[in-house]
Amino acid sequence: MKHLKWLSAILDNPKSKYGLILIALLVLFACIGPFLVVDPTQSLARPHQAPNLSHFFGTTGQGQDVLAQTIVGAGPTLFIGFTVGILVTLIGALVGVLAGYLGGLIDELLTALINVFLVIPGLPLAIILAAYLPTGMLSMILILTFTGWAWTARVIRAQTLSLRDKDFIKSAQVIGEPLWRILIIELLPHMASLLLSTFIGTTIYAIGAQVGLEFLGLGDMGSVTWGTNLYWAANDQALLTRAWWTYVPTGLSIALVGFALALINFGLDEVTNPRLTVDRIWRHRLQAMGYTFSRASVYIGQKQVHDFSQPSSPQALESAEKGGNDEA
Amino acid sequence: MFYPLKILQSTYKQFADLPSKLFVLILVIFGLCIACKREHDEPPGNVLTISVEQHSSWIRNFNPFSPNARRFTRAGIYEPLMIYNSIRAELVPWLATKYQWNHDYTELTFTIRKGVLFSNGEQLTIEDVVFSFELLKSYPALDTGGLWSVIRQVESRQAQQVTLTLIEPFQPKLFDLAQHIVVPKSIWSQIKDPIAFTNPHPIGTGPFTEVSVFRAQVFELGKNPHYWRKGKPKIQALRFPAFPSNDQANLALVTGDVEWAGNFVPAIERTFVDPDRKHRQYWFPLVGSMVNLVPNTLKAPFNQTKVRQALSQAINRDKIVEIAMYGYTRPADSTGLSDGFSRFHDQQVSQDFTWTQYDVNRANALLKEAGLEKKQGQWFYQDEQGSILPLNLTIDVVSGWSDWVRAAQVIAHHLTDLGIPTKVRTSEFSSWFDRLQKGSFQLAIAWADDRSSPYEYYRWLLGSDTVKALGESTAGNFHRFGDSTADQILAKLKRGSRQQNEHDLVKQLQRRYAELTPAIPLFPNPQWGAVNTKNIVGFPSQKHPYAPLSPNREPECLLVFDQIRPRLSKPQQGAKP
Amino acid sequence: MSYILKRFVLYFLAFCVSLILNFLLPRLMPGDPVGTMFARFKGRLSPEAMDALKQSLGFSGDSLLDQFWAYLHSLSQGDLGLSVAYFPTPVTEVIATGLWWTLWLAGLSVLISFIIGTSLGILIAWRRGSWLDQSLPPLFAFLGAFPYFWLAMLLLWVFGFQLDWFPLRHAYGDDLEPSWSWLFISDMFRHAALPALSIILATLGGWMLSMRNTMITVLGEDYISLAQAKGLSSKQVMLRYAARNAILPNLTAFGMAIGFVVSGSLLTEIVFSYPGQGYLLVQAVRAQDYPLMQGLFLTITTSVLCANCLLDLLYVLLDPRTRSSS
Amino acid sequence: MKHNHLPLLQLSNLEVTYLSDLSQADTQDFISVQDVSFDIQEGELFALVGESGCGKSTLINAVLRTLNPPGVISGGQCFFLGSDLFQITESKLNQLRWSALSLVPQSAMNALNPVLNIWAQFQDVLEKHDQQDLSLKSSMSSSQIEQPSEQELRTLVVETLELVELSADVLKLYPHELSGGMRQRVTIALALILRPKLIIMDEPTTALDVIVQHEIMQVVLRLRDELGFSILLITHDLPLVLSLADRVGIMQKGKLLKVATPTQLLLEPQIDYIAQLIHASKIPIPKALNSKLTIESALPKHQAKTVTLKAKNLVKIYKQKSFWKSTQKTVLQNVNLELYQGETLALVGASGSGKSTLARLFMQMEQPTSGEIYLGEKRLDPKKVDRAFKTQIQMVFQDPFGALNPIHTIAYHLQRPLLIHQVCTAQQVRAQALALLESVGLSPAHEFIDRYPHALSGGQRQRVCIARALASRPKLLIADEPTSMLDVSLREDLLLLLQQLIQEHQLSLLLITHDLSTAQALADQVAILDQGKIVEQGLTTEVFQNPQHPFTQRLVKAIPQTPNLSASQNLREDQSV
16 A cells, blocks of 8 residues: 555654654553552652662652652553543544535634634643642543644644645545545545644643643642652752752653654654655765765766865855765 | 835845854853853841742732731731740730730730830830721721630720720630731821732831832842831841742752741751751751641541541551651650640640550551451441441542642551552642531541640630531531530630649640540641851750741741841850850 | 734634633632632631622622623723732732743743744755754754753753852842843843753754754745756855745744743743742642632733734735735 | 857766665666757757656756756766856856856746745846856956946846836736736746846746747747847647747657757657657647547537536626625626537636636536526526436546545445445446446456556546546536646547547536647537636537637637748758758
8 A cells, every 4th residue: 555655664764663662662661660660659768869779760759769650650641641642633633624624614613713722822721720620630631632632633724725625535525425434534544644743743742741730730649650750859859959860760751752752753754755855865875975965966977076065155054055074 | 015024135134144153142142141140249147038938929018917918027017916935835025015814804905015116217006006906897808817706895994005805705815816916007097998908118116127129039128227126136138039939949048048948848957957067057846737637527437536546546657757757747646736735735645545656456456346347458337327338538638738748648558558448639729628628528638726825726626616517618627526525624714714724624635635536646747947047146946945946937036036146247146046 | 914914813812712711711610719818827717807808809609791791891901800819919910020021031032942943944954964954853852852841950950059150040130120231131141041941942943843844845846946046155045045935834833832832931930930920820720819810821821922913923024925915 | 159160058978867765675776867968059949858757857957957866967068158067166157057047947836936026036146147247248357347236237127027028017026926927927037137048948838828828939939039049948748849949859768869850850750759749749630620520420410419418697706705895706707508418518718717617516516606507407406415416427637646546446436436326236336347447448457446546557547537437327527627637648548538438328528628629629519718708609610710709719829830841940950950
C-alpha cells in the first residue's frame, strides 16, 4: 500500500526510529517497572539521602525511594498524556473535518469556536478548572482535553479544506457516497500522518500541562506521578537542601519522553515532506565523493572538482551559505 | 503603497544580517546583566528584613480590623491594651497598665496608660479606647472575634479607666478583650466605610507606623517618631520583601537576604545554621495548635470511644513526627495539650491513659471489644442501620499542606496494615473545609482551636453547645462531640474563679478528654522562628525565652521589637541576651 | 480591510466567551468563598459578622442571571469588584501590582524567543542539511521538552544560588525606586534575565522548527528560483524573498501561541518570585477569590487578545493580500 | 560584428544527475538530462519540445545554474558570451544573470513575490544590475558612474511595460491584484528590462487561456523583431512551436532526439516518436472530418431524438457577504441548453466563463439561483438532492491522478457505485467490475482490478474513471476536460473510447473543454460560453466554419495553424545550417 509508505518509512528514518525505540522502552518501563521496585509511597529510609547503593537515586524529603517514584510515576503520567492525545485527536479530527468539509454556517460557527479556544490562554483556564473539579485522573484528562483540542481542530480543518476540493472527494460525492463514508473512508486516511503528528504534539502538550498543574499542587497529591514528584521535591525544598536527586531524574524523564516524541515527529516530517531531507542526502553524497560545494549549483563533471563557493564577498551570511567549509 | 511598509522595507536593509548580529547582541546583554551586579551599600543594622506572609506582591492594606491587613498592622502600627505572652503565659500590660474584674466577673475595667501618643503626635485618650470597642458594634463585619456577643456596654466611669460590662460572667474572654487594639477616634470616626477602608496612611501608637516604601515586591515600615516607649525602637525600619512561596523565602533566609522568618525550614541545622553558626539561630517552641486526626463521631463506628482509641494506638506518632515534621515536634499525649498550656498539664492523666502509644495488638483488641470483626485481615463494622460492612476509610487533607498530607499518608499506611484499608483524599482548602463544616467526612486532619485559654480549647473539643447536626455548617468541633460532664466543668470555668480553682477544673477536663478521646491528637505544631543576628541582636531564644521567636505571632512581636537593637551600635551589651 | 474587521470580530467574540466562562466557571463549582475566607479565623467568626461581610462582598442569594448583569454593569465601569483574599482591596488594584511585570516578562521573552527562533529557522533552512541544521532542532526539542518551571528551577539554582551571577527573585532590586534611570532599567533587565532565559530556551525550538519548515516550502516556490535567476545576492533572496513570505504563516501561529507562552511564564514567575500575575492566580484559586480570579483571567485574556490585534495589524502591514477587499 | 559568427549560446554534452540516498535499498542516481548539445544563434527562436518529465525544465535550471538539490550538473559545458557558465564564479554569474540572460518562468502565478509590489520587483533587479551593467557597457571607471535617478529608472520600467501593453498603473499593484495574463506580461517585461541577449521562456503560456496564449505569443514575437534578442522556448505544445519557431529540438527521456526546422520536421519525421508527436498534434482536423460523417447521418433523426437534459433560463449568482455589504457575482445568465440522447455537446469557454459552475448545477452539487433543469421529462427539484438523478448523471473529472483515491484499489472504486446504486448484488459485484474494466479497454481486467491507482498510467486511470462513471448506468455523462492532463499521444485513444461508449450505451455526453480541437473532434453540437452567457450554439461544423460571435471568431483564430512553407522560413533555415 503505497499511501501508507510513510508508516514503514518512519521506521527507516533514523530520527523516528530512535524516537520510537526510546518511547517504547519508556512505556515498557512504565508498565513493568512498578513490579520491580519498592513501594514509592512508603517512607523507608532517612530523608534526603544522596544516591547510594541501596537507593540508586537517593531518597526524597520523606524518605521515599526516588528511583521507585520515578518509575512508578511514569505510568499515570504517560497514561494521561496518551489518553489526552487520543481524545484531543479524536475531537479535533471530528470538529476539524466537519467544519472543513461541510463549510457554510457550520464551518463559520465551529471556526469561531476553535479560534476562541485558541486565543484564550489555556493554562489559567486549566488552573481554574483543576481547582474546582475533584482531583483525580479523570478530571485531569477532561481539563487537558477541554483546553487543548482547538489546535488539532484547526490543523485538521485546514487540511480538510485542501482535500475537500480534490477530485476523488468530488467523485465520491458524484457516485453518491454517504457523508460518513466520505469523511471516514475517503478523507481521514489521507490525514493519517497529520493525525499522528498532532497526536504526538498533543501528547507532549498534555504531559507538560499535567506536570505543570500538579507542580502547582492542583492534581491528586496522594498519587505518584512525575508532576507530584516535582511538587514534593519543591515542597521539600530540594533547592535549599541541595537534594538535586529529587527533581533531576523526574525532570530528565519528562524531557526524555518529550524528546522521544519530538524525534518521532521530526522523522514523520521528513518522511512526509522529502524536501526536508533532500539537502542532507545531497550533501552527504557530495561529501562522500570528495566535493566541497555551494548550494547554488554544483558541477562535478570530468573528474574535476569545481567549487563555485570561493568566497566572493566577505559577508557573514554568504560564508554561512557555504556549509561545506564547516564540514570539511 | 503603505507608508509604514516603506519604512519597514528600508530599515530591513540595515538589519539584513539580523540573525548573527542578534545572537551576539543577546550574548552581550547576558554578559552585561552579569557584569551589572550591584552591591547594597546601606549600613547594616538599621533595617530589619523580615519574611512574613506569602504573597507574590504586596497589597496596601493597613486596616487593623481586616483579616487581610499586612502583618504587623496589629503589632507594629497599632497596639493592644495588653499582650498575652504565650511563652510566659501571662498578660503583659501595654496600652493598659492593669485590668480588674468585679466580684462576679461581669465587669472588666482597664486602666489606660498616660502619655501615650499617636504617630501624628496626638494624645491617646479614653475616648479613643471606647471608640475602638464601639466601632465593632456599629460594624459587625469588623467584629471577627465576636466581642459584642459578650459585651453589653463600654463606658468610662473614672479618669483613665474603661469599664466593659458583659452580658454574662465570662472570665476566659479576658484574653480577647485585653488584646483589642486601639485606633484614633479622630481619624476613624471620619471613615465612611471602615470595612472597605484600606487605611493607606495609618496613624497608630505602635513602634513602626510610617509606611516609607510601598511597592509590589517590597514595603517598609519606618519608626514612629512619637513612640511612647522612650528610646525605642532601636532600629530604624522593618522591611518586607514579598515571597510567593516557602522555597523563595527560605532561599532568602539562607543567603542572608532575610534576617527574621517564621517559615517551615527543612533540615534547618544543615541548610540554615551551618553556614554561619555564630549568628544564625532558630527556636521552634511547641506552642502552636494541636494537630488532630478528626473522626466524625456522629458516624459509626467512630461513635465508639474504643474505636477512636484503637485508631489512635494503631498510629506510630514517632514516625509521623520524623517524616512529616522533620523531628521538629513531639508526639501528642492523651491530654491533647500543646506546650502553650504546659502550666495546666496533668502528668498523671498522660500516665493513666496510654492510647496515644503505638501498640497494634492493643488496637486490635480494642476494635474487637468495640464489637468489630476481623475476617481475612479486613475489619468489618455495623453501621447505624445494623448492616455489616467492611471498614474502609478516607482521610481528608488540604492539598498543598504538605506536612499534613505526609502525616495522612503515614496514617493511611498504618491503618491499612491494621486491616482497615485507608485512602488519602487531597482537595483544595475550600472543599476540604466545606466537608469539615458540614460533617461529610470520615477522618480528616485538622487543627484544634488554639486559644489563649484552655476554656476555649476544651469547649470546642467537648462542649455540647458547639455540636451541630450533620449537614449543618459549624465553625468548629468538626468531630461533633459533646459531653454533659464536661459542660458542667466548662460552665464553672466560664463563670470565673481564682487561679488554683481554674487549674483543678482544667485537670478535670483533661481527664474527661482522655477518657472520651473525642479527637485523636497527633502532634503539637511548633512556632517556627529563625533569625540571623549578624546585624541585629536581642531576639528571644530558648535560653532567653521572653517571647516566642516568630514574626507570625501578633501581637507578641511587640515584645520583640522592644528588645532588638543593632549589633554595632552597642557592642558592649553582647550578642546574645 | 475586511480581514482586519473579521479578526476583530473574532477577538470580540473570544472576549465575550471568556467573559461568560469567567463568570460561570467559578460560580458553578462547589464551595463557599466567605466561608473559606473566614476559615482563616478557625471558626471564630460569629454568624452576624459572616452575614454582614457576605452582604458587603455581593455574595447574595440573587439568581445567576442577576449576578451576571450586575457583573457586566460593574465591569463596564471598570470595576472588577473587591478581592476576597485581599479584602477590602479592589481587584483592579491587586491586579495592577503585577500586570505590568507579567506583560514585561512575557512580552520580552516571547519577542526575543520569536525573533531568535525565527532567525535561526531562516538560517538553518537556508543551510539545510548542514551540521547546524542537524544539531539545532534536536537540541532545542530536548530543551523544549523540559517543563518551563523545571528549567527555571535549574537556572535559579545554577546561576542564581550557586554562581550568584543573577538575582534570585523579584523584578528589580528591593532598594531601588522605580524610575527611568539607567541604574533601574539595567537592574530590571538583570532581574528579567533568568526567567526570560528559561522561557526562551523552552520555546525557541518551536519557532525555529516551524520557521524552518515554512522556509523550506517557500524556497521551493517559483519566485525564489526567479529571484536567483535575477542575479540577486543570496542574502536578498533569503530575506526579502524567502523569509519575508515564510514569516507570514508563522505570525499567525505566533498569535495563537502567545496564550500558551503567557501561561508558561506564569509558572516561571512563581519560581522566581516575579511579582506578576502567576502566583496571584494560584493564590486566587486557592482562596476561591472569585472576583480576583475573574479579574486575572480577564486581564490575561485581554492582553493576549490585544497582542493578537497588534500582530494582525502587523500582518496586514506585511501581507498585501489582506489589504485588498477582493 | 563578430558575434554573428559565433552562436550566442553553445551547450555541449550537458548531463544532469539527481543524487539519491544510496543508504536506502533499491535506489540509484537518476540521470535526468544526458548528452544534450545545441546552440542558439542571435535573434533566433529555438524551441525545445517534449512531454512532461522529459527533462526540459531541468535543462534550463542547469543552464541558469538554479538547480535545486539533489540535482547536480555532472558533465558538459555551456558557453555564453564567450565564457562557460558552468565554470565562472557565482559573482560573475550573477552579473550575467538577467543583464544578458533572463527567464520567463513557467507559471507567472507563483513567479512574482506575493508580498512586494510590481515596482519593487523591478527595482530589485535595477538596483542589483544597473551599476554593473553600465560598467560592462561603458568604458568609464565605476567611480565616475552616476547612479541613474529613480525617475529615470521608472521611465525605463514604464517604457518596458508599454512594450508588453501594460500601463504604468500596475507598478503600484501587488501580484494578486493582477490577472493571469497581466502577470505573464509583467514577467515578460521583467525579463526584458535589462535588454538581455537571450530570454529563456519556460512554458510561458500553458497556464493561460487559449486566447490569451495567442495574444502573448504575438507580443513576444513582435518584441523579438523590435529588440533583436534570442529566445529559448520550452514547451510541450508542438503545434505552437511548428508555427513559430526557427528551429525545434525534440526531447525525450532526457535526450535530445533531433534538432531541425519545423518544415524539415513536418516533411520528414524520421523518428517514430517525432512522427507520433506530430500526428497527435494534428488530430483535430482529420477527426473533425470524421465526426462530420456521424453528424450528417444523425441529422435526419435529430428531431425524433429524445431530450436527455434540458436547461431553461439557468441563472447562478454567488452572494458574498461581508460585514457591511454583500456583493453579488453573476456566474451564469439565462443559460438554455438541450442535449439529446446519444449525442455529444461540447461546452467551450475560457476559464472563469462558468463552465464548471454549469456542470456543478447539473450534478446537483449546487442549486441554481433561478431557472429549471429537466432530466428527461422530470424537473430537478431545486430544494432537495434526488438520489435517482445521481444514478442518471455521472461525471469524469479532469485530473485522472486526483480523481481516484490513492488509498483504495481499482476494485473498490468500481464496486462502490455498483453497490450504492444497487446495480447488482454483492456476489455479482466483482464480475460486474471486471466487465466494466474490459469495456473501457483495460484488458485483461483481472490484472488491473486489484491494483492501486498509482500502479496505473494516466491514460489507464482515466479509463478507470470512465468505467466508474458508467457503473451506475447513467443516461448522461459529464466530462470535464477529460484529456487536458494527458500527454498528447494518449488523447486520441481516449477520445475514441468515449465516442465508442456513447454510441454503445446510447449516452449523452456533455464535454466541457477550453480546447477547440477536442470539441471539433468529438462533439455533435457546440455551445460557446463567455462570461456566463452562451454566445453561440449550433452544430459543430457550422460554428467552426462560420463563427458569428466575435468571441467565437477570436477562439477559432487562436487555434495554432500548421505552418506553411514560407520563403522567409526557408531563409532562416539556411542560415542556421
